[in-house]
Amino acid sequence: QKEVEQDPGPLSVPEGAIVSLNCTYSNSAFQYFMWYRQYSRKGPELLMYTYSSGNKEDGRFTAQVDKSSKYISLFIRDSQPSDSATYLCAMSDMDAGNMLTFGGGTRLMVKP
Amino acid sequence: GAVVSQHPSWVICKSGTSVKIECRSLDFQATTMFWYRQFPKQSLMLMATSNEGSKATYEQGVEKDKFLINHASLTLSTLTVTSAHPEDSSFYICSAFPGTGNEKLFFGSGTQLSVL
Numbered sequence: 001q002k003e004v005e006q007d008p009g010p011l012s013v014p015e016g017a018i019v020s021l022n023c024t025y026s027n028s029a030f031q032y033f034m035w036y037r038q039y040s041r042k043g044p045e046l047l048m049y050t051y052s053s054g055n056k057e058d059g060r061f062t063a064q065v066d067k068s069s070k071y072i073s074l075f076i077r078d079s080q081p082s083d084s085a086t087y088l089c090a091m092s093d094m095d096a097g098n099m100l101t102f103g104g105g106t107r108l109m110v111k112p
Numbered sequence: 113g114a115v116v117s118q119h120p121s122w123v124i125c126k127s128g129t130s131v132k133i134e135c136r137s138l139d140f141q142a143t144t145m146f147w148y149r150q151f152p153k154q155s156l157m158l159m160a161t162s163n164e165g166s167k168a169t170y171e172q173g174v175e176k177d178k179f180l181i182n183h184a185s186l187t188l189s190t191l192t193v194t195s196a197h198p199e200d201s202s203f204y205i206c207s208a209f210p211g212t213g214n215e216k217l218f219f220g221s222g223t224q225l226s227v228l
Contacts (some may be wrong), residue, residue, distance in 0.1 A: 008153075036219075043118065043205050043219035044156070088155060090217075099146070100217055104155040 006103030019076040023089035030091040118220025133191045135206030141186035142208035150203045196227045
């Protein structure tokens with residue numbers, strides 16, 4: 001079993017839909033949770049950064065962390081074709097030297 | 113957010129030659145940088161952790177003599193793929209960590225290496 005599990009997709013939605021992306025993890029020591037967006041042949045871009053449990057909102061993006069269930073989510077409202085990309089969840093343990101453990105990524109396609 | 117510059121973005125080379133990839137933190141000092149490798153439709157695979165002024169720490173299965181990492185300053189780390197072979201063709205990405213107290217990791221734009 002991988003330390004971080006993420007459905008690879010692809011996930012195809014119509015423009016304007018609400019998108020839900022999820023990751024589960026097994027290491028209860030993870031404290032920091034991140035979502036990255038990666039376009040094809042580009043480096044990952046940090047979208048959301050959350051510490052411990054709770055919600056965080058930034059524009060059309062909302063990140064949720066449920067440490068009791070070891071489950072994190074990224075919601076995208078009013079999805080746009082420009083949101084089409086691979087979304088990677090990542091997490092770290094303060095004692096892990098800040099090395100991130102990544103999920104495998106979910107490929108999202110938003111159709112106009 | 114912080115800016116990490118990676119160069120070149122794309123390189124083609126002949127088998128047996130060496131290729132150097134540069135990773136620079138433009139607006140912060142990076143005490144730690146990481147090098148990843150990514151195959152098509154797969155996630156990032158950590159290759160090594162580079163600490164300024166000391167030897168890099170390589171992940172299991174990564175040949176340190178083949179993938180030379182130098183982190184000579186707080187703003188520059190280089191990855192040299194020595195005696196490249198077609199199986200080394202991949203997308204290489206660096207990332208930089210600003211320092212203690214900031215858990216955010218910022219990535220370069222990546223380098224697509226194609227070895228003929």
